[in-house]
Amino acid sequence: MSxxxxxxxAADAAWAPLANPPRALIKVGVATCSRAVGAEExxxxxxxxxxxxxxxxxxxxTGCWGLCYAEPIVEIHPPQADRQAPVLxxxxxxxxxxxxxxxxxxxxxxxxxxxLAVVGEQGLAGVxxxxxxxxxRIQVRRLMANCGVTDPENIDHYIARGGxxxxxxxxxxxxxxxxxxxxxxxxxxRGGAAFPTGRKWDFLRGxxxxxxxxxxxxxxxxxxxxxxxxxxxxDPHLIVEGMIIGGLATEADYGYIYIRDEYPLPVARMRRAIxxxxxxxxxxxxxxxxxxxxxxxGGFAFDLEVVRGAxxxxxxxxTGLIASLEDRRGMPKIRPxxxxxxxxxxQPSNVNNVESYANAPLVLRHGADWWSNVGSENxxxxxxxxxxxxxxxxxxxxxxxxxxxxxxxxxxxxxxPEGRRLKAVQPGGPLSGIIPASDVDIPLEPEPFRERGMFxxxxxxxxxxDSNCILDLCIYFEWFAEDESCGRCTTxxxxxxxxxxxxxxxxxGRGRAADLELIRLLGEIARNxxxxxxxxxxxxxxxxxxxxxxxxxxxxxxxxxxAKACRxxxxxxxxxxxxxxxLAEEICPTRAVVHENGSYRIDQxxxxxxxxCREQAPYAIAVxxxxxx
Numbered sequence: 029m030s031x032x033x034x035x036x037x038a039a040d041a042a043w044a045p046l047a048n049p050p051r052a053l054i055k056v057g058v059a060t061c062s063r064a065v066g067a068e069e070x071x072x073x074x075x076x077x078x079x080x081x082x083x084x085x086x087x088x089x090t091g092c093w094g095l096c097y098a099e100p101i102v103e104i105h106p107p108q109a110d111r112q113a114p115v116l117x118x119x120x121x122x123x124x125x126x127x128x129x130x131x132x133x134x135x136x137x138x139x140x141x142x143x144l145a146v147v148g149e150q151g152l153a154g155v156x157x158x159x160x161x162x163x164x165r166i167q168v169r170r171l172m173a174n175c176g177v178t179d180p181e182n183i184d185h186y187i188a189r190g191g192x193x194x195x196x197x198x199x200x201x202x203x204x205x206x207x208x209x210x211x212x213x214x215x216x217x218r219g220g221a222a223f224p225t226g227r228k229w230d231f232l233r234g235x236x237x238x239x240x241x242x243x244x245x246x247x248x249x250x251x252x253x254x255x256x257x258x259x260x261x262x263d264p265h266l267i268v269e270g271m272i273i274g275g276l277a278t279e280a281d282y283g284y285i286y287i288r289d290e291y292p293l294p295v296a297r298m299r300r301a302i303x304x305x306x307x308x309x310x311x312x313x314x315x316x317x318x319x320x321x322x323x324x325x326g327g328f329a330f331d332l333e334v335v336r337g338a339x340x341x342x343x344x345x346x347t348g349l350i351a352s353l354e355d356r357r358g359m360p361k362i363r364p365x366x367x368x369x370x371x372x373x374x375q376p377s378n379v380n381n382v383e384s385y386a387n388a389p390l391v392l393r394h395g396a397d398w399w400s401n402v403g404s405e406n407x408x409x410x411x412x413x414x415x416x417x418x419x420x421x422x423x424x425x426x427x428x429x430x431x432x433x434x435x436x437x438x439x440x441x442x443x444x445p446e447g448r449r450l451k452a453v454q455p456g457g458p459l460s461g462i463i464p465a466s467d468v469d470i471p472l473e474p475e476p477f478r479e480r481g482m483f484x485x486x487x488x489x490x491x492x493x494d495s496n497c498i499l500d501l502c503i504y505f506e507w508f509a510e511d512e513s514c515g516r517c518t519t520x521x522x523x524x525x526x527x528x529x530x531x532x533x534x535x536x537g538r539g540r541a542a543d544l545e546l547i548r549l550l551g552e553i554a555r556n557x558x559x560x561x562x563x564x565x566x567x568x569x570x571x572x573x574x575x576x577x578x579x580x581x582x583x584x585x586x587x588x589x590x591a592k593a594c595r596x597x598x599x600x601x602x603x604x605x606x607x608x609x610x611l612a613e614e615i616c617p618t619r620a621v622v623h624e625n626g627s628y629r630i631d632q633x634x635x636x637x638x639x640x641c642r643e644q645a646p647y648a649i650a651v652x653x654x655x656x657x
Contacts, residue, residue, distance in 0.1 A: 091262025194392030219381030250457025253488025270385030404430025456485020461571030520562025536596030
């Protein structure tokens with residue numbers, strides 16, 4: 029097969045019995061989030077039960093819907109003859125599979141106990157349609173259109189749903205018109221810098237030196253950000269196609285997909301996708317019958333490989349990533365030269381985020397006007413966001429740029445757990461700031477975040493409720509920045525260490541009035557660091573000064589932690605005797621829970637404030653201020 033038409037016809041034939049199954053079809057989503065709660069065991073149990081019962085049903089693996097809070101998810105399609113919409117079932121662990129199949133195949137047809145939603149426009153027997161769920165109501169799913177729907181390990185599923193059509197069109201347009209289409213769409217880099225993707229590609233196209241390289245930054249090291257992981261696990265060919273289109277537009281020869289080593293499933297699925305694309309003639313020489321590339325031929329040749337990163341956070345910065353690709357220590361480089369001039373192996377290179385590449389096929393497939401018909405006035409398109417932290421519904425969703433952050437956190441995510449209040453949202457990873465609850469209505473686009481001295485970042489939103497201490501959170505972020513510093517710049521490595529020492533001193537009740545000015549001075553000095561890691565390391569601390577100054581003053585002046593989280597400012601005491609105190613005594617790692625003369629007390633010299641005792645006896649053990657009222 030050499031043309032797109034031939035590939036599409038074969039793919040349509042393979043997908044047809046799954047789109048309208050002649051017999052029952054059971055789909056099980058398997059991704060990193062669902063594997064953590066037993067999805068692989070659920071898949072094995074479904075296959076075993078179907079075989080043992082002799083059911084007229086097929087079993088299919090899919091990616092992740094983004095409904096991480098409801099995993100493991102099982103979707104059951106009745107046979108086409110039943111004309112009943114498929115139903116999503118939530119939290120189906122392996123032990124629940126027999127009961128689910130009993131009700132779905134021999135009982136009422138729908139298991140009310142585990143139902144989540146109907147995959148369709150109409151509900152069914154009291155089960156709401158998927159679009160009616162709070163998690164879905166604000167979504168516009170374009171990048172995620174195949175997530176949870178297709179088998180990410182089957183290229184025919186992707187092609188049958190329009191995959192590689194964008195590449196086919198790009199081949200007829202040529203490099204200049206492909207770049208113009210991207211510029212007209214308004215697509216900008218989704219990794220956090222928000223630089224126009226088309227302009228970045230044009231820089232590389234303008235270089236006459238060969239070879240040229242396309243690089244996909246799939247490092248995704250920010251705690252609380254997992255949008256790239258979700259996309260690589262659920263629709264890997266979307267990224268592969270985007271990189272091939274990028275190679276065509278920039279006249280590049282080769283591409284690297286750099287994935288952090290902590291992402292084994294994305295590595296496996298991306299490698300499989302590359303192999304399948306190569307087998308179909310979508311990678312290598314003479315792509316889609318374009319002819320032999322070379323000095324005399326007008327064809328297009330491009331190939332890809334996956335590179336596993338060593339886990340260093342600074343490799344998320346493009347020049348640090350390039351150093352790692354070259355088998356050198358991951359340290360950001362001083363610029364200029366920029367990657368388009370001298371990138372990997374000192375050759376012209378382009379680095380884009382996973383989501384940036386994944387948008388390119390959609391722009392080429394549907395056109396710039398279609399792609400830009402959602403979003404805000406200044407920022408077109410959609411953006412994927414991951415929700416985590418103290419939120420009722422954790423997961424991944426896709427919403428138009430300009431959507432209020434409160435809609436994502438409070439509507440889709442359901443807000444903090446029952447009995448808790450929203451205190452803040454931490455966007456963009458540890459190098460960004462902290463948005464207070466009073467400001468949660470800001471639109472999700474770059475400018476409002478920049479106005480507040482922080483970044484929107486790559487899409488991670490960590491929800492923080494009132495049980496947390498902002499100073500304690502800043503200590504964690506500053507420790508992370510110091511620990512992950514490459515060590516090149518004294519302003520970064522030594523500056524973050526010094527700031528961490530001061531913050532820890534304040535949290536232990538030994539803060540000084542001069543500490544605040546010292547922290548501000550260190551924040552100013554950090555701006556002179558070589559790369560964004562050092563420059564942005566104090567961002568969370570600076571946002572604490574701006575939005576949470578009262579809480580900071582409580583720690584510094586009154587020497588108390590309102591959230592009772594800073595260990596140096598609290599102590600544990602037995603408030604009343606309880607039958608659960610023996611459990612607290614048993615679990616205490618330092619034997620600080622002491623039983624004497626028929627009653628319990630806490631030995632303050634041994635207590636390390638680990639909170640294990642209070643978890644066992646929450647009504648018997650109290651947390652009080654170390655330095656009194």
